[in-house]
Amino acid sequence: MAGFRRRFDAIMQLPANNSQFETKIAPDRRDVTQPADRALGRVIACAGSRATIVASASGAAPGAQDGCAIGRLLSINLGKSRIVGLVYEMRALEPVWNEAGANAVAVEVELLGEVVDGESGTARFESGITTYPPIGTLAHRIRLRDLEHIHDLGHRKGVVVGCLTQDAGVAASVDIERLLTRHFAVLGTTGVGKSSAVALMLRKAVAAKPNLRVLILDPHNEYAHAFPENSARIDASTVDLPFWLFRFEEFADIVFRGRPPLEDEAEILREVIAVARSRYRVVSPQDMARDLGSSVLKRPLDLGSARKPGETGGTAELAAPYRLADLFAAIDELIGLHELRYPRTTLRALRVRLEALHGDPRYGFLFAHANSMETIAPVISQIFRVPHRGRPITVFQLAGLPSEVVNAVASSLARLAFDLAMASHGSYEILLLCEEAHRYVPQDPALGFAPTRQAIARIAKEGRKYGAYLGIVTQRPGELDPTILSQCSTVFAMRLGNDRDQEIIRAAIADASASTIAFLSSIGNREAIAFGEAVATTMRMRFLEQRPEELPAMAGRLPSEADRREPLVEELVARMRGL
Ligand SMILES: Nc1ncnc2c1ncn2[C@@H]1O[C@H](COP(=O)(O)OP(=O)(O)OP(=O)(O)O)[C@@H](O)[C@H]1O
Ligand SMILES: [Mg+2]
Known part of the structure; x- marks a missing residue:
C-alpha cells in the first residue's frame, strides 16, 4: 500500500501542463467556498463514452473522496474544455483496506458532455464528447459554476422542481413545455414520492400554461387534497357519464x-x-x-x-x-x-x-340523467373544465366507482381527451395523467382492456400534434407496455429495486447515460434521476419539499377525528356498496 501511495502521489504531482498529458489547466475560477484541493485522480482507461479514473481514498480523510460518490458528476480537465463524467461504479483495486494510508480506488464514469469556455469567459455545456481524455488526464471535483451550466436550460423556459442531490445549492429545473408535449413518466417503487412529485409538477404546469387542462385518473382518491384551490373533484356521485x-x-x-x-x-x-x-x-x-x-x-x-x-x-x-x-x-x-x-x-x-x-x-x-342530456356538451364542460373557472385540473376519483366500470370509464375519458384536444384546434391542451398506468396499458397484450390501451396509445403516438399529452406514473415499469414508455421523452426514475424494472428503463431511454443506473436501487425518497428532453442533461435530483397540505392525501393526510372513530358496520357496508 505504501508503494501505491508513493506511486499515486508521484502521478498526482506531475505538472498540470505536462506535455505528456496535454492537460493545460485553465485558471481555476471555482467558488471560494469549495475545498482548495479539487484533484481526485487521473484517467487510466477510456473506452467509448466511459472512462476509469484511479483515485485515492483514505480512512483518515473521509471527505477526500466525496467528489467520487456514486451518481455524482466530476470533471476531467482538458484545458479549454472540461469533460463531465457521471460516477456509476467504484471499487478498491486491492482486496484489503488500509486504515492508516491511501487506498487505490477505480472510479468508473460515463462521459456525458463537455463544458467549453467561450471567448468572453462564459462557459456552456454541450452533450457528447468531441475530445476524449488522454490517459493520465487529471480528474477534478466539479466546479459549482460548471454544475450550474450543465443543468441550465439556456434559452428554454425552466421551472424549478427541486435541487441537485450533489449540491443542494444548484436548482433542478425542467422545461414544462417539453415535459408535457413530449409526454413524461414517473417511475419508482411504492412510497418514494411519485405522486407528491407529480402534484408539484402539475401545480407548476398549470401556472405556466393557462390553456392547459389536466385530467388525473386517480385510483386512490388522493390528488384532490393536493389542489384544493385549482382542481375540480369528480366522483361517481358528482359525474354524469351517460351510457x-x-x-x-x-x-x-x-x-x-x-x-x-x-x-x-x-x-x-x-x-x-x-x-x-x-x-x-x-x-x-x-x-x-x-x-x-x-x-x-x-x-x-x-x-x-x-x-x-x-x-x-x-x-x-x-x-x-x-x-x-x-x-x-x-x-x-x-x-x-x-x-x-x-x-x-x-x-x-x-x-x-x-x-x-x-x-x-x-x-x-x-343512467340517472342520461336521457335528459342531448349532447355530450355538459360532460365535456364538467370533465374537461370548459370554461375552467379557475380550476384547470380535474381529479377523477376512480376509487368509488364499481370496479367493473373503471376500464370503460378510463377508456372513454382517454378517448374524449384526444378528441377534444383535436377539435379545439390548439385552444386547449390536455394532459391525461394515468396513475398506476400498468393497469391500463399492461405489458402483456392479453391483459388489460383493449379500448383503454388503444385510447392511451393514440395519445402517446399522435397526441402531440393535437395538444393531447400523457403523464404516466407506475410502481411497476416492468408490467407497463414498453411502447408506451418509449413514447415518454422525459423519465423521472425514482428508487427501483428490481433489476428487471431497471432493465426496462435502460431499454426505453435512448440516452446512453441510462446504461449506468444500477444505483437506482439505493437512491433516497424524493430523489430521482431525470432523463430526457425536459432536462438539460441527465440529473440526479431531489424534488422540493412540499408542505403537508400540498401533498396528495394518502401521503400527507393525518386521520381526522371522524376517520379515527370506529365506523359502524352499516357504514362500512354502505361504503363497500359505493353508496
Ligand atoms: N416532495 C415531497 N415533499 C414532502 N414529502 C414528500 C415529498 N415526496 C414524498 N414525500 C413523503 O413521502 C411519502 C410517500 O409519498 P408519495 O405518496 O408521493 O409516494 P408514491 O411513490 O406516490 O407512493 P405509492 O406508490 O404508494 O403511490 C409521504 O409520506 C410523503 O409525505
Ligand atoms: Mg402514489
Whole structure:
C-alpha cells in the first residue's frame, strides 16, 4: 500500500501542463467556498463514452473522496474544455483496506458532455464528447459554476422542481413545455414520492400554461387534497357519464362486467343499440306539435340500419344519444319475433342484465340523467373544465366507482381527451395523467382492456400534434407496455429495486447515460434521476419539499377525528356498496 501511495502521489504531482498529458489547466475560477484541493485522480482507461479514473481514498480523510460518490458528476480537465463524467461504479483495486494510508480506488464514469469556455469567459455545456481524455488526464471535483451550466436550460423556459442531490445549492429545473408535449413518466417503487412529485409538477404546469387542462385518473382518491384551490373533484356521485357516450366495446364491458361477450350476446347488443340510436330523435316543440301521436320516437324495428358486426363509426355517431327504453323495446321485439333470430334465453338474459344495471344505485352516474342530456356538451364542460373557472385540473376519483366500470370509464375519458384536444384546434391542451398506468396499458397484450390501451396509445403516438399529452406514473415499469414508455421523452426514475424494472428503463431511454443506473436501487425518497428532453442533461435530483397540505392525501393526510372513530358496520357496508 505504501508503494501505491508513493506511486499515486508521484502521478498526482506531475505538472498540470505536462506535455505528456496535454492537460493545460485553465485558471481555476471555482467558488471560494469549495475545498482548495479539487484533484481526485487521473484517467487510466477510456473506452467509448466511459472512462476509469484511479483515485485515492483514505480512512483518515473521509471527505477526500466525496467528489467520487456514486451518481455524482466530476470533471476531467482538458484545458479549454472540461469533460463531465457521471460516477456509476467504484471499487478498491486491492482486496484489503488500509486504515492508516491511501487506498487505490477505480472510479468508473460515463462521459456525458463537455463544458467549453467561450471567448468572453462564459462557459456552456454541450452533450457528447468531441475530445476524449488522454490517459493520465487529471480528474477534478466539479466546479459549482460548471454544475450550474450543465443543468441550465439556456434559452428554454425552466421551472424549478427541486435541487441537485450533489449540491443542494444548484436548482433542478425542467422545461414544462417539453415535459408535457413530449409526454413524461414517473417511475419508482411504492412510497418514494411519485405522486407528491407529480402534484408539484402539475401545480407548476398549470401556472405556466393557462390553456392547459389536466385530467388525473386517480385510483386512490388522493390528488384532490393536493389542489384544493385549482382542481375540480369528480366522483361517481358528482359525474354524469351517460351510457350512450360509450363505444360499443366499452358499453359491452360494463354490461358483461369485464368478461368478453359471447358471439350472440355481442351481436344482439350491437343490433339493439343501433336500433335504439336510429329511433332517437331530439324533439323540438315544433316537431312535438307536428309529430304528436306519430311514430317519430318509435320507428318500426329497422334492422337494415343496424350496424354490421365489427363496424365502428366516427366520433359524432358514437356520441349520439339513444334511450334505454328503446333498447328494452328492441330486445322485446326480438324476443317476440315469430322467426327467432337469437335464442330467447340469451335475449332475456341480456334484458335482465340491463335492468339490473339500470336499477343499481352504483351505476346511477350512467343512467340517472342520461336521457335528459342531448349532447355530450355538459360532460365535456364538467370533465374537461370548459370554461375552467379557475380550476384547470380535474381529479377523477376512480376509487368509488364499481370496479367493473373503471376500464370503460378510463377508456372513454382517454378517448374524449384526444378528441377534444383535436377539435379545439390548439385552444386547449390536455394532459391525461394515468396513475398506476400498468393497469391500463399492461405489458402483456392479453391483459388489460383493449379500448383503454388503444385510447392511451393514440395519445402517446399522435397526441402531440393535437395538444393531447400523457403523464404516466407506475410502481411497476416492468408490467407497463414498453411502447408506451418509449413514447415518454422525459423519465423521472425514482428508487427501483428490481433489476428487471431497471432493465426496462435502460431499454426505453435512448440516452446512453441510462446504461449506468444500477444505483437506482439505493437512491433516497424524493430523489430521482431525470432523463430526457425536459432536462438539460441527465440529473440526479431531489424534488422540493412540499408542505403537508400540498401533498396528495394518502401521503400527507393525518386521520381526522371522524376517520379515527370506529365506523359502524352499516357504514362500512354502505361504503363497500359505493353508496
Ligand atoms: N416532495 C415531497 N415533499 C414532502 N414529502 C414528500 C415529498 N415526496 C414524498 N414525500 C413523503 O413521502 C411519502 C410517500 O409519498 P408519495 O405518496 O408521493 O409516494 P408514491 O411513490 O406516490 O407512493 P405509492 O406508490 O404508494 O403511490 C409521504 O409520506 C410523503 O409525505
Ligand atoms: Mg402514489
